Amino acid sequence: MATIKDVARHAGVSVATVSRVINGSPLTKPDTADLVKRTMRELGYRPNAAARTLVSKRSLAIGVVVADVSDPFFGSLVKYVDNVAHKQGHHLLIGNGYHEAAREKQAIESLIQNQVTALIVHSKALDNDTLRAYAQEHGAMVFINRLIPGLEDRCIYLDNYHGAFLATEHLIEQGHRYVAYIGSSHAIEDTEQRQQGYEDALNTCRVTDETHPVMMAFDTPEETGGERAMAALLEENDSLSAVFCYNDVMAAGAITALTDRGYRVPEDVSVVGFDDSLIARYLHPKLTSVRYPIEEMAELAAEQAIALSTKQPMRNEKGSYAPTLIKRNSVTKSSE
Amino acid sequence: MATIKDVARHAGVSVATVSRVINGSPLTKPDTADLVKRTMRELGYRPNAAARTLVSKRSLAIGVVVADVSDPFFGSLVKYVDNVAHKQGHHLLIGNGYHEAAREKQAIESLIQNQVTALIVHSKALDNDTLRAYAQEHGAMVFINRLIPGLEDRCIYLDNYHGAFLATEHLIEQGHRYVAYIGSSHAIEDTEQRQQGYEDALNTCRVTDETHPVMMAFDTPEETGGERAMAALLEENDSLSAVFCYNDVMAAGAITALTDRGYRVPEDVSVVGFDDSLIARYLHPKLTSVRYPIEEMAELAAEQAIALSTKQPMRNEKGSYAPTLIKRNSVTKSSE
DNA sequence: ATGAAAGCGCTAACAT
């Protein structure tokens, strides 16, 4: 591998000059610059990023930690972070946390150690104190999908409460009186925020005490969890005509459970999901879902993180994003 | 940020000693090692990866270039590469190529420049010569989903031909006489291999010349492309009773086109996809598809790449993987 | 078992 010295020698100039043309310094004569560029090309020279990072104390790497890249939700997050990173000449270092505290810690620390210039973290398993400590250690760390008290300006998150409220309200507006909620048994903040949104929507829209009872079932946030929860709900309550689910895969499970038991969706039971993930469009019927604008959120997070790393004034938008309801074919007016 | 010097000073030893305990050298007295470790912890010391890489000429980073991380197929690829990388103490640097030659080049070069110790490349837009040149430059570069002549031992790829053959054969075995093929209009090798598999299966199983005609339509390898291709096929041929599709999303489009026109799947028309991607299980009916064992392939690729980087003897498996048919509900016996 | 010192490839003063 050719080094800067080789280039300097071959071109008959000093390493400083080569360095200048690499970095596009304006203080080099066009002739010299051309000569150096040609030499670099001839030698197949590539600047050593490690050396650059070491001396300049700033790398062009941005770290991203997500739960699992193979999940399209996180895949999109990574993609949109990469989009803005790429535009600014940066590249991505990624770490998977798998929703485990130990893995999340490891991922964050590995990235810090690798001198990432900015850091976008999606963590659900680590507590606020731990995250605050990391944030203090690395000044350009931004958190996505989480609100940490004291770090409001470094958090980009979704208004889960509002999303759940929207979904439930929509169901009620379609005339449904018995609207159930299928929740996640994982104790993360999203869970309780969505549940609260559901309950409040019921309360707000309630006409008399009997009309809109709270009906809930909890299970793991996967397809099978959705199936089990739906089954449980059905056993206790046969008057139910609509369900709002914690996420799209649980909704998929709920639809399966419903169909298996002879219920038609949406004619007999309406279903709403959350996330508007890839599968929502492919389910049958196509799933009405609460859209999670992860693309915009990921881009903002990347911009904020890079801005922090260069101490630029940040475009000071608020970190809270509003979800919207995407209406498809899994909801219909109540037949009553 | 504390450096190795700080640790040395605080612990009252030399930097060499600190370096030794960092690297678990056996030539340090346990007492000294403990002292140093404690000091490192107290100072919140993290070795600077750039410095390490610079001096030791080997980084712990592995590069992966895929077309688009937000596609679950590539997300899985990245995930399984990460799994083996993580086990061996490495981390991932990723680059998106978006099926564009320029982007793919850029991604590969950026990773090389960043001193990745090994490289797993999924490239469809770059030609064999370019790739061969890169492979020569970086001795630990492995190609996934591609077979480059002269680089057979560094390629991990799927037997597309066999997969297509399998799918078509299955349809014929179910009694279908008019089996069409919906192909991709993108000119990459997969396209023609799958088409060849389809045609050969038809020929092999053909009883008389009229029984199994070749019927094909090509469009972009997306859902809308599948819809259009299916529509075109239907216009020319109303006796068709089965379709094999280039991939699952085209199959999804085909099903939509079919359903929209009043055909039932699989009662009127059987459909088979390719990839066995995430959506296959969520489509209605659940899609029979050719499984692409990307997880195993990604793991092998990672192991090969790391082995190459350390000049270890490689477990010398063959790079070709055999696809299998996953039978679900989109195929039924021909009613004729 | 430990320390001193050279040097990895590069950038950034400082000189000229």
Next chain:
DNA sequence: ATGTTAGCGCTTTCAT
């Protein structure tokens, strides 16, 4: 406009 040189944080001989 270009060259000289110190030094970034670390590993690795070579001494001791």
